[in-house]
Amino acid sequence: MKGLLMRCASCKRYTLQREKCPHCGGAVKSPHPPRYSPHDKYAMYRLKARLEGEEG
Numbered sequence: 001m002k003g004l005l006m007r008c009a010s011c012k013r014y015t016l017q018r019e020k021c022p023h024c025g026g027a028v029k030s031p032h033p034p035r036y037s038p039h040d041k042y043a044m045y046r047l048k049a050r051l052e053g054e055e056g
């Protein structure tokens, strides 16, 4: 499911189109940035491991 739904950067409407918005023709992009998520539990584990590692 992740990455299936795109969102128009112009009119903010959701679409399944990946190249351009069918509503206004604007550029679409993923509403879920793949680089980092505050809800990524693995990122939390990495941060925790890094902080603990710096102590020792």
Ligand SMILES: [Zn+2]
Pocket: 008, 009, 010, 011, 012, 013, 021, 022, 023, 024, 025, 026
């Ligand atoms: Zn649009």
